[in-house]
Amino acid sequence: MSEAKRVIVIGAGWAGLGATHHLSQQGYNVTLLEAGPHPGGLVAGWKTSAGRSIEGGIHGFWYPYKNIFNLVKRLKINPFTPFTRSAQYSPKGLECESPLFQDKPPLPTPLGTFLYTRFYRLPLADRLSALPLLYAVIDFDNSPDAWRRYDKMTARELFREFGVSKRLYKEAFEPMLLVGLFAPGEQCSAAAALGMLYYFILAHQPDFDVVWCRGTVGEQIFQPWVEQIEQTGGKVLTNQRVTDLTLNDEGCVTGVVCGDETFAADAVISAVSVSGMKKMVSQSQTLNQYAEFRNLLNLGGIDVLATRLWFDRRVKVPRPSNACFGFDATTGWTFFDLNALHDEFKDAPGTVIEADFYHANQLLPMSNAQIWEKVHQDLATCVPKFKQAKIVYSTVIRVRQGVTHFAPGSYQHFLTAKTPIPNFYLSGDWVISQHGSWSQEKAYVTGLEAANLVIEQFKQGKKADIIPVETDEPHIQLARLVNRSVRTVGDWVWPQFGL
Numbered sequence: 001m002s003e004a005k006r007v008i009v010i011g012a013g014w015a016g017l018g019a020t021h022h023l024s025q026q027g028y029n030v031t032l033l034e035a036g037p038h039p040g041g042l043v044a045g046w047k048t049s050a051g052r053s054i055e056g057g058i059h060g061f062w063y064p065y066k067n068i069f070n071l072v073k074r075l076k077i078n079p080f081t082p083f084t085r086s087a088q089y090s091p092k093g094l095e096c097e098s099p100l101f102q103d104k105p106p107l108p109t110p111l112g113t114f115l116y117t118r119f120y121r122l123p124l125a126d127r128l129s130a131l132p133l134l135y136a137v138i139d140f141d142n143s144p145d146a147w148r149r150y151d152k153m154t155a156r157e158l159f160r161e162f163g164v165s166k167r168l169y170k171e172a173f174e175p176m177l178l179v180g181l182f183a184p185g186e187q188c189s190a191a192a193a194l195g196m197l198y199y200f201i202l203a204h205q206p207d208f209d210v211v212w213c214r215g216t217v218g219e220q221i222f223q224p225w226v227e228q229i230e231q232t233g234g235k236v237l238t239n240q241r242v243t244d245l246t247l248n249d250e251g252c253v254t255g256v257v258c259g260d261e262t263f264a265a266d267a268v269i270s271a272v273s274v275s276g277m278k279k280m281v282s283q284s285q286t287l288n289q290y291a292e293f294r295n296l297l298n299l300g301g302i303d304v305l306a307t308r309l310w311f312d313r314r315v316k317v318p319r320p321s322n323a324c325f326g327f328d329a330t331t332g333w334t335f336f337d338l339n340a341l342h343d344e345f346k347d348a349p350g351t352v353i354e355a356d357f358y359h360a361n362q363l364l365p366m367s368n369a370q371i372w373e374k375v376h377q378d379l380a381t382c383v384p385k386f387k388q389a390k391i392v393y394s395t396v397i398r399v400r401q402g403v404t405h406f407a408p409g410s411y412q413h414f415l416t417a418k419t420p421i422p423n424f425y426l427s428g429d430w431v432i433s434q435h436g437s438w439s440q441e442k443a444y445v446t447g448l449e450a451a452n453l454v455i456e457q458f459k460q461g462k463k464a465d466i467i468p469v470e471t472d473e474p475h476i477q478l479a480r481l482v483n484r485s486v487r488t489v490g491d492w493v494w495p496q497f498g499l
């Protein structure tokens with residue numbers, strides 16, 4: 001490249017680091033500006049003043065995260081545990097356990113998920129009430145049209161319409177929504193619910209199998225990743241909050257305003273969360289000129305609480321990762337045995353537990369001491385031996401409005417990677433993408449997609465290879481084909497004019 005094009009990336013989560021890494025490898029002059037003190041975004045990890053490792057919630061890496069697994073291979077790092085089994089608890093005790101689905105004889109999806117999961121209380125009749133929902137799973141093919149059809153309905157309405165029993169909804173589907181979309185069913189878009197459930201659970205039998213990092217993701221992945229980015233010439237600058245963009249007369253970005261400084265740019269990629277974008281649009285004299293960006297103020301974020309507790313003794317926790325429901329009406333939570341997952345706690349004399357609460361609005365105003373007491377009580381309800389154990393050290397991280405809220409009706413306001421500003425691109429787990437992935441994998445993929453748009457614009461460098469999600473199983477492909485044909489004929493004979 002004769003003169004390297006200058007690209008500014010805003011936000012150092014999975015999306016921003018993905019874009020920065022690829023473009024700096026392709027010879028671009030890339031500067032990544034991150035508002036916080038550490039790279040990693042929602043997944044950032046650091047040490048407390050007492051030298052204890054903490055992070056803003058534990059993050060799992062599910063079987064279909066092919067692009068992230070490929071990245072760690074290319075970085076030549078080995079951050080992950082083996083695949084682990086999970087359990088689910090309610091105030092009544094253990095509710096169900098999942099096997100390692102990849103070790104079970106393969107069955108056409110979704111039979112394996114239903115037959116191999118061990119439910120201890122949920123009656124078979126309730127589980128069978130999920131069957132009619134399969135039609136919606138087939139009908140929702142992640143296309144923009146399917147999103148438009150299902151997005152304005154709540155997930156709860158969808159499950160009710162398809163005859164899902166009250167108990168199955170409360171004890172299986174709603175807990176999955178609280179952990180996967182961070183909100184209860186009446187606050188989730190039915191489109192997002194179908195997309196998320198299909199990707200993580202239903203598309204292929206092993207999809208629900210998950211690995212974790214053997215320490216904080218910050219230490220295990222982001223630290224070595226940033227080092228490799230810097231070796232290829234990329235700059236990662238922390239404590240740099242972007243407040244505005246500068247445009248030229250043709251409406252193209254020329255720079256990024258950050259405090260008193262303006263960073264000159266030939267292209268800009270935003271990799272900030274919905275809440276970050278809302279703040280930027282509100283402050284910006286440039287972005288607020290466009291209806292598309294102003295409409296982002298209709299979107300929302302969800303509160304999350306991440307706690308880590310060090311106990312004075314070892315307590316045996318049956319499974320390393322556990323999801324819980326029924327403790328608070330609209331909050332889901334998970335707990336993790338870090339002695340089993342993190343190398344540094346393997347031989348610790350006491351138990352170390354991470355407990356994260358999703359849709360935790362009502363918990364955030366509690367004092368740290370009240371929160372620790374609540375977590376201790378809830379934990380002891382699941383694993384009674386915790387009653388005798390004493391907390392010797394603990395931390396609380398409040399993530400206000402941190403995660404994307406896929407609320408009913410939100411799809412119309414989400415944006416694609418291309419924006420009305422020709423050299424300003426978007427990435428992040430909320431940006432519309434046809435890839436079909438979710439969460440960290442989606443954030444990383446959208447970062448690569450934005451990098452590829454920069455490459456397309458300047459015709460310099462090689463596009464990143466993005467591994468597509470695994471294709472649908474043949475019977476699902478056939479069912480979708482038949483459904484699409486019937487829908488097309490139906491629309492032709494009887495055009496839809498209803499609401």
Ligand SMILES: Cc1cc2nc3c(=O)[nH]c(=O)nc-3n(C[C@H](O)[C@H](O)[C@H](O)COP(=O)(O)OP(=O)(O)OC[C@H]3O[C@@H](n4cnc5c(N)ncnc54)[C@H](O)[C@@H]3O)c2cc1C
Nearest residue numbers: 011013014015035041042057060242276428429439440443
């Ligand atoms: C408690 C919890 C548990 C989770 N569990 C999982 C899980 O198990 N598996 C999974 O795959 N996903 C999980 N997620 C979701 C996952 O964290 C996100 O999907 C993913 O990290 C989003 O990455 P991102 O790059 O899109 O955005 P973010 O991680 O939000 O990064 C955006 C970055 O932009 C920065 N920024 C914002 N505004 C500005 C500005 N004006 N200037 C400069 N920088 C700015 C922010 O500081 C941040 O670093 C979880 C999330 C939470 C909170």
